Amino acid sequence: xxxxxxxxxxxxxxxxxxxxxxxxxxxxxxxxxxxxxxxxxxxxxxxxxxxxxxxxxxxxxxxxxxxxxxxxxxxxxxxxxxxxxxxxxxxxxxxxxxxxxxxxxx
Ligand code: FES
Numbered sequence: 001x002x003x004x005x006x007x008x009x010x011x012x013x014x015x016x017x018x019x020x021x022x023x024x025x026x027x028x029x030x031x032x033x034x035x036x037x038x039x040x041x042x043x044x045x046x047x048x049x050x051x052x053x054x055x056x057x058x059x060x061x062x063x064x065x066x067x068x069x070x071x072x073x074x075x076x077x078x079x080x081x082x083x084x085x086x087x088x089x090x091x092x093x094x095x096x097x098x099x100x101x102x103x104x105x106x
Contacts, residue, residue, distance in 0.1 A: 004094040007033075015057075017048035024085055024096055027068055029055050034068035035085040035096045042078040 004010070004018055004026050015027045023038040025048035034055070038046050045061035052058075056074060058065045064078030071081040086097045 001088070001095045001097055004035075004096055007089055007092050007094055010094065013052055015048045015050075015052060017046060018096065020096075020098060023048075024098070025057075026087070026094065026096060027052055027057060029068055033087045033089065033094055035087050036066065036068060036071050037082040037085075039082075040064060040066075040078060041073070041080040041082055047082070 002018060002020060005016060010016055010028045012028050012030050015025055017038050018024050024035050025038040026035045029052060038048050040047055040059045042062060042064050045059050047057050047059060049060045050057045055068045056065045057068060062077050065074045066082055067074055071084040073079060083099050085099045088095050
């Protein structure tokens with residue numbers, strides 16, 4: 001379980017990148033917290049730097065869009081999903097459960 005930040009430090013519409021290997025992007029999508037692999041599956045762009053619209057994040061480099069709930073791309077040029085990671089909030093603190101540690105490696 002990886003500590004991310006306090007819930008108050010990640011307001012709705014914001015994201016943060018955590019420097020795991022590979023890095024993970026954590027988003028507050030209208031109050032729901034999601035975590036996905038930070039690196040776009042098209043090329044080497046940070047999705048934490050992308051634009052959040054509802055449950056979708058748009059890659060800042062070529063505008064592929066990913067569904068934070070599933071990791072699936074919703075438009076080209078990305079064709080492969082990013083990995084999703086489960087999230088818990090305990091005592092106001094956000095924690096990510098790395099998919100690889102849970103046996104969900106893609
Ligand atoms: S790097 Fe993300 S769409 Fe190209």
